[in-house]
Amino acid sequence: MIRIILFLLTNLSVVCMFGIILFITGIKAHSIKSLMILAGIVGFSGSITSLLLSKWAAIRSTNAKIINYPRNNLEKWIMQSVKFQSQQLGIQIPTVAIYPANTVNAFATGYSKNNALVGLSTSLLRNMNKRNIQAVIAHELSHIVNGDMVTLTLIQGVINTFVFFISSMIAKLVIHILIGHKRFDFLKSYHVLIHYTISMTLQTIFGMLASVIVLTFSRYREFKADADAAKRIGWHNMINLLENFRHLTEPKAKNNMTAYCIRGTTQSFMNLFDSHPPLKDRIEALLKQSYK
Numbered sequence: 001m002i003r004i005i006l007f008l009l010t011n012l013s014v015v016c017m018f019g020i021i022l023f024i025t026g027i028k029a030h031s032i033k034s035l036m037i038l039a040g041i042v043g044f045s046g047s048i049t050s051l052l053l054s055k056w057a058a059i060r061s062t063n064a065k066i067i068n069y070p071r072n073n074l075e076k077w078i079m080q081s082v083k084f085q086s087q088q089l090g091i092q093i094p095t096v097a098i099y100p101a102n103t104v105n106a107f108a109t110g111y112s113k114n115n116a117l118v119g120l121s122t123s124l125l126r127n128m129n130k131r132n133i134q135a136v137i138a139h140e141l142s143h144i145v146n147g148d149m150v151t152l153t154l155i156q157g158v159i160n161t162f163v164f165f166i167s168s169m170i171a172k173l174v175i176h177i178l179i180g181h182k183r184f185d186f187l188k189s190y191h192v193l194i195h196y197t198i199s200m201t202l203q204t205i206f207g208m209l210a211s212v213i214v215l216t217f218s219r220y221r222e223f224k225a226d227a228d229a230a231k232r233i234g235w236h237n238m239i240n241l242l243e244n245f246r247h248l249t250e251p252k253a254k255n256n257m258t259a260y261c262i263r264g265t266t267q268s269f270m271n272l273f274d275s276h277p278p279l280k281d282r283i284e285a286l287l288k289q290s291y292k
Contacts, residue, residue: 055116085232118144163206166206219276
């Protein structure tokens with residue numbers, strides 16, 4: 001979840017920054033074709049920049065400490081496990097970091113499979129045994145070797161392009177209607193600022209809604225990463241990991257209280273904004289070997 005949230009936030013920040021630059025410099029698109037080209041430049045610049053900054057952003061935001069030299073037996077074992085599995089996959093050993101957190105979690109990010117980062121939370125290392133940690137590493141390395149972050153970047157770039165284009169077109173239409181009406185003559189002097197305000201507001205709203213597409217892709221790739229990891233470390237080991245995750249993270253409230261829990265088990269509209277599918281579904285997919 002961490003890598004997806006950071007990616008989306010960084011992407012939104014970069015796109016907003018480009019919008020501010022366009023406003024300050026006064027760069028405009030005078031035709032639909034030129035607007036589409038400008039939208040593509042801004043859209044893909046945002047997603048690509050997010051990808052290139054993904055390792056830096058993840059380390060800074062989680063206060064992660066990179067394991068350059070193992071300080072204890074556990075860190076030494078982790079590095080050996082990552083090295084062994086990376087060699088199995090034929091990729092360069094990713095940077096490994098441990099970050100302080102009370103949640104049992106891990107993530108993988110980076111702009112290529114040979115320049116990646118794997119982060120493990122301190123809570124995960126406290127609550128999971130070595131077999132589970134190996135399964136976590138296998139899962140995160142699957143994301144890396146499958147190039148999930150690169151694919152995510154391309155999807156986000158296309159989404160950014162359409163969001164920027166549609167927002168700009170609607171802003172142009174609103175300005176045209178306002179300025180064409182005599183009652184709003186006083187707004188003519190502020191039409192650039194109004195256009196920018198409307199466009200940026202719509203970009204934020206449409207961007208949040210369009211993130212459902214990115215998150216849907218993320219949920220699908222979780223199933224694939226589980227299956228790929230299971231092929232290497234054993235299906236039963238991967239299932240055992242997810243069962244332990246479920247035990248540690250899902251609410252233990254009674255059925256009549258589930259609706260009030262942060263991570264309830266019922267299906268709802270808000271599930272569309274989850275970066276990971278329910279653990280129950282992931283376990284069932286492994287039992288059926290659906291993504292084999």
